[in-house]
Amino acid sequence: MRYSFAQSALPVLFAIGLAFVLQHFVGSLAWAGLLAVITWPLHERLGRRGWPRPLSAVFLVLLLVAAFAGPGFVLVNALSSELAGVQRLLAHLNEAGVPVPAWLERLPMVAEPAVKWWNEHLARPGGISSLVRSIVGDMMPHLTGAARTWGSIILANALYLFLALLTLFMLYLHGPAVVRLMDRAGDRLLPAHYATLRRIFPLSVRGTALGLCSVAILEGIVLGIAYALAGAPAPALLGVITGYLALVPGGAPLSFTMVSLLLLGQGHSGAALGLFSWGAVELFMVDKFIRPKLIGHRVNLPFLAVLFGLLGGVSTLGVIGLFVGPFMMAILFGWLRGGEHAASIHAPERAGAPDTTADL
Template sequence: MSSNHPLLSPMRDTRKAQRIAWLVLNVVLIGLALWVIRDFIGPVVWAAVVTIALWPLLLRISGPQHEPRKASAIALLLTIAVGLFVVVPVVVVFAQTVSEMHDLAAWFKDAIANGIPVPAFLPKLPFGSQVADWWSANLARPLIGSPAMEQLHGTATVVTVGRHVGFLALRGIVHLGFMLLVLFVLLRTGPQLADQSVRAVRRLFGMAGARLAVRMAAAVRGTVTGLVVVGFGEGALIGIAYVLAGLPHAAALSLLTAIAAMLPFCAPIVFCVAALWLFSHGSATGAFAVLATGAVVVFVAEHFVRPVMIGNTARLPFLLVLFGILGGAQTFGLVGLFIGPALMTALAVVWRDSAQ
């Protein structure tokens, strides 16, 4: 039958309309599903990131058979390990804070009654005289009646702040539990889900799309490795400076520094506070040593070690890794630390393919 037969044209139009309607239906359904789970998209993405990071370990442990019972046990053990990795540092820091609560309460009571004396080093700093004058007018006097503390008075403010903190803590716990649940399911059904995903990507985008997906997954895996390994390395090196400077609870501070160092340029917040504490207690040499050590370690780690580790895995230039990490964090929040390098990898792959 000729392709110009009058009966074939309406059939082709009907099939084309059906394909368009099917595509629109899929887009609408996916959009509605994402809207329904919009508050839990973050935990799902985090679970996917952790699954990608643990993928080589999962394959090495489970083996080629991937028996259902063995798969469930392995997924459960890995999920518990991830949960402990998140919870234990928080518990350690919280327990350390609680152990110091008696001294902190006594200091706070004395500050309310007598004020907080101006640190001796403050007037020597740049703009220190202005800060010292404000400190004398607001904090060096008894805090009751101090202008800086007037807005904190009243039960309503305390209740509002307490409710807000409690809500954030409860939300964090719920999201963590949901993330661990999704992580268990992903690890449990990992190989089957991976095969289905690869087939779907290959069917939709061809072999080039499948290779791009593999490269993006490698970028996410390399980013996780770079953030965690370099973070613990920064915490260990700066922790040595804490010990030598004589800071109390140096181990807990090192752990807190390592956690902060997993986020780009957040470690300085911790070691600067530690240096400020040393300054206020008359140890200027120790404070300078902590600041100098922290600045050098963070500069080398953030500008060279971490981008090189991630770039070697994702095969990205230095600047693309740096822009991916910082831009991803600015655009998508914490999870953008992993999304950014993956997107930069996709950009680099598309550019190289188009240039060939």
């Protein structure tokens, strides 16, 4: 009995010690594993078409780098005219001054001090540049320290990114061997549940990636068009920012709310109300129908499970929690549903559909 307990506890203690030693690189390993799981069907497809495994690995790594970095260069070039327009708008407002909006004068209790501050800093010509210089001057000591801190953070993240890409390349090369080792360890540690976990994990990760990316692109395009129709400045730039923020739950409503407040501050109350109303309707449709269906469809998760899995994951683990949360919810509902859930996951095999989770 004592020997059995020590034998079962030893792997757990070793895993805790290993996680402590590799704590600064767990993120790189996790992202490499997630990207490998998401893109593994494409890697297998290239192999079936005669691509050597090293060539397929190099191609997919370069494709992922281009997918993440390429749009940034394209957007900088495409949005240069809008950024120039924003600069011209700020220069015009600085030269002529920004008149006090009518709604500010109607605010209860704070109208008088707010209007006084506005007249002193924004309404007079050159007020914006003076205000910016004052703020920058006061923050310069903090900005200098922040620049040094951010420089070290950028270098560290560059190292983590390089390690993630290197690990991803090695997983492409030796994926089947890595999976065999994981299967052996999983069968020893979780003999009753490992088979179900192994099948749920790829389905959950790929469903989450499909849902997040599709919804982010959709919301960026739809809300970008809404920004243009509402008359917001630089609608394409704001649409791109909204698309990036939409990857995180709560990012899209924050984005269109801030744009609505910007329009309200410019005196376009009707456009601001219309944009906010349309954003709320669009967000309800996306979160209620599109995102849960894309993320939860493959593992048969209900709406609230997907929602709380995303929110809980991102609030505790950051961006990587967007994948961990739905996966843990899938495990929970697998245990609650028992055989019914396992049957639903194994259904594609009985129907004759190919099993895309053979290796990863």
